[in-house]
Amino acid sequence: MSHFNWTLDTGTNYHILRTACYPYMKYHCSKREVQDLSMEDKFFRFLKVINLGLPMLFYGLAAIRLISHKEMVRVSDVEEVPIYFLYAEDKGSRF
Template sequence: MSHFNWTLDTGTNYHILRTGCYPYMKYHCSRREVQDLSLEDKFFRVLKVINLGLPMLFYGLAAIRLISHTEIVHVSETVKVPIYFLYAEDKGARF
């Protein structure tokens, strides 16, 4: 899925917009009310098929050089997942 709702146990909902950009996953997350995103999801999927995913491939390859910030997410005591960002997150941001 490219555009979907992600609701937490607390009831807070986020709209997730994501796409693959080899070798990474690019995403945007916005805190918003639950909406039917099926039309947008299909639209983004069609765009990916039409352009054969080439723009995101090139974006991902360029990101290898552009990434300047990494954070480690501890999934469990033994599993650590690195998350890569083009720049550091603003920890004081409202959302």
């Protein structure tokens, strides 16, 4: 899926827009109300198919050189997963 709702147990919903960009996963997350995103999901999937995924491949290969920040996210008591960013998040920002 490329564009979908992700609702937390607290009732907060996020719209997730994601795509592969080898060897990474690129995503955008916005806090929004639940909406039917099936048409947008199909549209983004169509775009990926018609351009053979080449733009995201090149973006991902360029990101190998551009990534400058890594954070470890704990997913269980014993396992952590690295999350890579082009730059560090401003933890004190309003949004």
